[in-house]
Amino acid sequence: MIVLGVNRLPRIPPPGPFRREAWRSPLRGPWLTSVLGAALLVGIPVVFVTGLLSYVAYEPALGRNNLIGDPGFLDFYVFSWPTSPVWLYALTQGLHVTVGIALVPIVLVKLWSAMPKLFEWPPLRSPAHALERASLALLVSSTLFQFATGILNAQLYYPWKFSFLAAHFYGGWVFIAAFVLHAVLKVPTMRRSLRERRLIDELRRGLDETKPETGESELIPSAPSAPTISRRGVLGVTGGASLGLLALTAGQSVGGPLREIALLAPHGRDLGDGPNDFQINKTARSVGITPAQTGDGWRLRLVNGTRTLDLSRADLLALPQRTYELPIACVEGWSTTQTWSGVRLRDLAALAGVESVDELLVESLQEVGSFRRATLSPGQVGDRRSLLALRVNGADLSADHGFPARIVVPALPGVHCTKWVNRLEFKGTRA
Amino acid sequence: MRLRPVYGAGPLHLLSHVAALALAAYAFTRIFAGGQPWNVVLWFAGALLLHDAIAFPLYTALNRLALGRARRSVNHVRVPALLSGCAFVVYFPLILGLGDGRYERATALSQDVYLGRWLLLSGAMFAVSALLYAVRARRAEPSPGAA
Numbered sequence: 001m002i003v004l005g006v007n008r009l010p011r012i013p014p015p016g017p018f019r020r021e022a023w024r025s026p027l028r029g030p031w032l033t034s035v036l037g038a039a040l041l042v043g044i045p046v047v048f049v050t051g052l053l054s055y056v057a058y059e060p061a062l063g064r065n066n067l068i069g070d071p072g073f074l075d076f077y078v079f080s081w082p083t084s085p086v087w088l089y090a091l092t093q094g095l096h097v098t099v100g101i102a103l104v105p106i107v108l109v110k111l112w113s114a115m116p117k118l119f120e121w122p123p124l125r126s127p128a129h130a131l132e133r134a135s136l137a138l139l140v141s142s143t144l145f146q147f148a149t150g151i152l153n154a155q156l157y158y159p160w161k162f163s164f165l166a167a168h169f170y171g172g173w174v175f176i177a178a179f180v181l182h183a184v185l186k187v188p189t190m191r192r193s194l195r196e197r198r199l200i201d202e203l204r205r206g207l208d209e210t211k212p213e214t215g216e217s218e219l220i221p222s223a224p225s226a227p228t229i230s231r232r233g234v235l236g237v238t239g240g241a242s243l244g245l246l247a248l249t250a251g252q253s254v255g256g257p258l259r260e261i262a263l264l265a266p267h268g269r270d271l272g273d274g275p276n277d278f279q280i281n282k283t284a285r286s287v288g289i290t291p292a293q294t295g296d297g298w299r300l301r302l303v304n305g306t307r308t309l310d311l312s313r314a315d316l317l318a319l320p321q322r323t324y325e326l327p328i329a330c331v332e333g334w335s336t337t338q339t340w341s342g343v344r345l346r347d348l349a350a351l352a353g354v355e356s357v358d359e360l361l362v363e364s365l366q367e368v369g370s371f372r373r374a375t376l377s378p379g380q381v382g383d384r385r386s387l388l389a390l391r392v393n394g395a396d397l398s399a400d401h402g403f404p405a406r407i408v409v410p411a412l413p414g415v416h417c418t419k420w421v422n423r424l425e426f427k428g429t430r431a
Numbered sequence: 432m433r434l435r436p437v438y439g440a441g442p443l444h445l446l447s448h449v450a451a452l453a454l455a456a457y458a459f460t461r462i463f464a465g466g467q468p469w470n471v472v473l474w475f476a477g478a479l480l481l482h483d484a485i486a487f488p489l490y491t492a493l494n495r496l497a498l499g500r501a502r503r504s505v506n507h508v509r510v511p512a513l514l515s516g517c518a519f520v521v522y523f524p525l526i527l528g529l530g531d532g533r534y535e536r537a538t539a540l541s542q543d544v545y546l547g548r549w550l551l552l553s554g555a556m557f558a559v560s561a562l563l564y565a566v567r568a569r570r571a572e573p574s575p576g577a578a
Contacts, residue, residue, distance in 0.1 A: 118483060
């Protein structure tokens with residue numbers, strides 16, 4: 001082979017991890033890697049698909065909803081995000097974040113199990129081998145990138161300079177390209193390995209019966225140490241860590257008694273017992289909303305072409321009020337269901353003189369931040385449960401929940417349920 | 432010309448790799464278009480290096496250290512350490528109070544509780560593990576004072 005000067009490397013690997021005998025764990029082998037791979041083969045598609053659905057839920061084709069750059073070839077979608085069931089986004093995004101977090105131990109142990117592959121000798125045997133190794137490096141790097149950026153975003157920690165939205169969305173495509181290639185190449189090996197020993201048999205074997213795998217695979221150590229943990233032990237601890245993270249996280253999405261044990265979840269806690277003491281995405285202060293802006297001088301402006309109509313909060317409260325129990329579900333994976341009261345968006349459209357709405361641009365008093373405006377689809381405006389909410393759980397909205405008025409639309413991502421609304425611009429057919 | 436002697440694998444191998452890498456490269460151009468391309472590269476490469484060159488050798492060394500010190504009881508240390516470590520790997524920004532107060536400003540929730548919660552959880556897991564070890568050791572050697 002004359003590729004990349006590989007023929008000049010010594011045939012015998014240098015001392016250290018390039019030598020097979022340096023890898024001592026008797027548990028490493030294609031079977032263990034395959035069991036972990038099979039778990040990821042189920043879990044990763046859930047995270048990827050729910051991630052794409054979250055993109056769709058933002059209705060990026062409308063107005064300025066698209067925050068990830070000019071439309072390209074990968075930011076396509078084929079349907080408008082529905083408003084039913086009302087918990088749809090709470091479910092898909094809860095799965096995206098919670099399953100993603102629960103997969104972390106499986107990903108890490110999978111990487112541990114396959115680590116000898118990093119130290120193959122010779123490092124590059126052929127162009128095919130070089131491409132394989134490059135795509136594996138990309139798989140590991142994009143896996144870590146996607147998990148890291150997603151998990152840090154859920155904790156509002158941004159130690160990078162790039163745009164999270166673009167990087168996590170297109171990073172998902174880098175990741176899935178490498179993941180699908182890896183799956184296509186390795187599923188036959190995985191199936192063969194899984195047939196060699198049955199999971200149920202392996203789960204019955206204690207430490208004394210734990211022997212190295214047999215076969216040709218370079219994952220199997222040539223000089224294994226005595227085992228210090230059984231395979232069922234490794235799988236048990238990995239699964240246990242995964243379930244533990246699930247327990248510590250899921251409550252912020254699922255609610256109920258699970259909320260009590262969501263001890264490390266960023267939005268696991270209530271703020272108190274009052275009607276407004278549920279989780280806040282952005283406080284009024286953090287985005288520069290002052291009491292002066294939301295006081296008696298506040299008006300909601302309805303815009304329909306050149307026609308405008310200004311309404312005070314008292315005017316809005318004099319309109320027919322509707323009450324619905326609806327979730328607010330955040331892209332960060334938490335949700336909370338509350339009882340909202342206010343005016344139907346379609347009633348406001350009628351008041352503005354719009355018969356059939358094509359889109360609704362909602363703007364906030366908020367002057368900073370990516371989500372100070374959002375455009376809603378005809379389906380979202382037309383749903384009878386879509387409200388300009390004025391009250392929650394029988395009380396006026398608090399400043400942090402968007403007083404004087406906020407949008408609440410079923411199954412809409414939380415950041416599009418704009419708070420501190422001061423302008424609704426309807427586009428459509430005039431009455 | 433036969434592909435295999437030159438390339439080292441069949442045409443499907445080549446096509447599938449080129450297709451996947453081309454898609455990934457295109458996605459990269461889209462991330463770069465969002466700005467700060469070098470910072471993106473730094474994070475992709477840094478994540479790989481952090482895992483392969485720092486985290487993996489570090490936990491391997493810790494494992495060898497633990498094995499050298501306490502072979503019999505090693506899993507009573509490794510298991511709670513792994514569980515506590517996984518919680519830390521996921522939630523270290525909240526636990527360490529990172530983010531310059533952004534979390535507290537945005538959510539009106541205190542970030543201080545997470546360190547205590549993680550320490551208590553970790554402490555509880557190590558304590559249960561120690562208790563199990565004590566019970567096992569007592570069963571194995573029923574002589575008084577054995578532990």
